Amino acid sequence: xxxxxxxxxxxxxxxxxxxxxxxxxxxxxxxxxxxxxxxxxxxxxxxxxxxxxxxxxxxxxxxxxxxxxxxxxxxxxxxxxxxxxxxxxxxxxxxxxxxxxxxxxxxxxxxxxxxxxxxxxxxxxxxxxxxxxxxxxxxxxxxxxxxxxxxxxxxxxxxxxxxxxxxxxxxxxxxxxxxxxxxxxxxxxxxxxxxxxxxxxxxxxxxxxxxxxxxxxxxxxxxxxxxxxxxxxxxxxxxxxxxxxxxxxxxxxxxxxxxxxxxxxxxxxxxxxxxxxxxxxxxxxxxxxxxxxxxxxxxxxxxxxx
Amino acid sequence: xxxxxxxxxxxxxxxxxxxxxxxxxxxxxxxxxxxxxxxxxxxxxxxxxxxxxxxxxxxxxxxxxxxxxxxxxxxxxxxxxxxxxxxxxxxxxxxxxxxxxxxxxxxxxxxxxxxxxxxxxxxxxxxxxxxxxxxxxxxxxxxxxxxxxxxxxxxxxxxxxxxxxxxxxxxxxxxxxxxxxxxxxxxxxxxxxxxxxxxxxxxxxxxxxxxxxxxxxxxxxxxxxxxxxxxxxxxxxxxxxxxxxxxxxxxxxxxxxxxxxxxxxxxxxxxxxxxxxxxxxxxxxxxxxxxxxxxxxxxxxxxxxx
Numbered sequence: 001x002x003x004x005x006x007x008x009x010x011x012x013x014x015x016x017x018x019x020x021x022x023x024x025x026x027x028x029x030x031x032x033x034x035x036x037x038x039x040x041x042x043x044x045x046x047x048x049x050x051x052x053x054x055x056x057x058x059x060x061x062x063x064x065x066x067x068x069x070x071x072x073x074x075x076x077x078x079x080x081x082x083x084x085x086x087x088x089x090x091x092x093x094x095x096x097x098x099x100x101x102x103x104x105x106x107x108x109x110x111x112x113x114x115x116x117x118x119x120x121x122x123x124x125x126x127x128x129x130x131x132x133x134x135x136x137x138x139x140x141x142x143x144x145x146x147x148x149x150x151x152x153x154x155x156x157x158x159x160x161x162x163x164x165x166x167x168x169x170x171x172x173x174x175x176x177x178x179x180x181x182x183x184x185x186x187x188x189x190x191x192x193x194x195x196x197x198x199x200x201x202x203x204x205x206x207x208x209x210x211x212x213x214x215x216x217x218x219x220x221x222x223x224x225x226x227x228x229x230x231x232x233x234x235x236x237x238x239x240x241x242x243x244x245x246x247x248x249x250x251x252x253x254x255x256x257x258x259x260x261x262x263x264x265x266x267x268x269x270x271x272x273x274x275x276x277x278x279x280x281x282x283x284x285x286x287x288x289x290x291x292x293x294x295x296x297x298x299x300x301x302x303x304x305x306x
Numbered sequence: 307x308x309x310x311x312x313x314x315x316x317x318x319x320x321x322x323x324x325x326x327x328x329x330x331x332x333x334x335x336x337x338x339x340x341x342x343x344x345x346x347x348x349x350x351x352x353x354x355x356x357x358x359x360x361x362x363x364x365x366x367x368x369x370x371x372x373x374x375x376x377x378x379x380x381x382x383x384x385x386x387x388x389x390x391x392x393x394x395x396x397x398x399x400x401x402x403x404x405x406x407x408x409x410x411x412x413x414x415x416x417x418x419x420x421x422x423x424x425x426x427x428x429x430x431x432x433x434x435x436x437x438x439x440x441x442x443x444x445x446x447x448x449x450x451x452x453x454x455x456x457x458x459x460x461x462x463x464x465x466x467x468x469x470x471x472x473x474x475x476x477x478x479x480x481x482x483x484x485x486x487x488x489x490x491x492x493x494x495x496x497x498x499x500x501x502x503x504x505x506x507x508x509x510x511x512x513x514x515x516x517x518x519x520x521x522x523x524x525x526x527x528x529x530x531x532x533x534x535x536x537x538x539x540x541x542x543x544x545x546x547x548x549x550x551x552x553x554x555x556x557x558x559x560x561x562x563x564x565x566x567x568x569x570x571x572x573x574x575x576x577x578x579x580x581x582x583x584x585x586x587x588x589x590x591x592x593x594x595x596x597x598x599x600x601x602x603x604x605x606x607x608x609x610x611x612x
Contacts, residue, residue: 127459129458143554145451145456152435156586156587156589156590157554157556163469163550164547164549165473166470166472174584175583240473247463247465248449249458250458250461250464251458278480278482280462280465280480283390284462
């Protein structure tokens, strides 16, 4: 058996796992990121976590083939530099200290790319073109072509969430208006749910104290008219963006991840129906569309094995 | 010197050229497609054109390395089958008869892909990621990654013109509403120009008898207020779609072709300014954006050399 360590570096926690060559997680651990302590502390926390993961599995760091780190920002993989990651206050931070402290080769990649690669491994790594779309705080996306992550000549590509669904629509943090993620992310669904409750106080959702990405789906299950409309419209937003993705890439497979994808096949099947009705390709084989398999573990597996 | 023949198979004419290994067209000829005579006649016309091209250059068909054909439809390159091409009434047509009649190996590819590859060759074939956008009757697009045309697992990808700019906007022939090509193609510009003239009879454009893709640009040159607004809005439509392309691909280079791109640098520089202001990448190198170099010859060169 070969050992790999995959690290999912987040703004709040650093999740790490020992992974075998087949993408199976043998052990998972998590420590606080401690952004407030600065970049050196974060780098130390990552090194320490790698050591701890090995300790708990009774192996030595020297038995680990590689450490992979998924970073919420832009990376220069070749030179081992995290170019910037706003949630970590990172600006040109080298990962060499981790390599020196652990004595293991370290590779970094973008976290959405790591998650996409994890799902690609989980799906059998057979698709020559594979796209993972994560419906979360925003919309993350990872593009894998011929087994390799594609993100453009400068490493900043794959921002599918930042393509217009409605020009001059809802203001996006990227500076434009009407980006797909302003309509189809989990955050957008929560906003749409809240707006619907405000306009429809008779909805059973108005009794809820906490509104999240599940609120409308659960109320729709009970036949609530307002919730049914919210869910229907949200599915349309997700599917319209997916049609765009498919018209451009015609990937063999699209995997939908993020909290919303836990709604599973009842959700995915309605997205699929819309996409297959409206995509440009009417004659040839269609892209396979499924829910994610690994969810939060995708980043660890992808970082470990890329 | 090595000889290649590139064929640009259109609904009205078949354009063909003898091309050297550097992409230089040595001789160009064109014959009517004669769609009304059916698929066998068209296939014969292509073979005859290849013969004629060689005759006029005093070479033999046997001296030609390869014949490449750009087809307005979907192709199965591997098996030499044109799967369908609605403007030609083609449905599963084999190109083997051309191979047999000419005694030269024949390769087919999609015409937008051929044009993109031609522009890629003209640009020096150095960009590891290259996208050609053609603003014509619709919006054509060709994606070249690591020197290879990318069009998905089923060959139907690269339909960037059919991505939403405005969800639920102008009805598109593909079945959806609000596709980019309904706002940023040459056809769309003509429609926008006509609508503006109707609403602004004081515009100097109202004296024109023929309205085409140049009408608004020429009137804007003369300071016509209505035309200036049409051009400004059109540039915004082109650029918004380009920002989407760049946020997804971050290609090394984007080339804009089609009749509109003959407006050259005054047009391209305004598109570029908008794109660089609104694209997601604020820190790293930017995609190079230029006008096409080969225009109508791109399809011939690309088909010949791919």
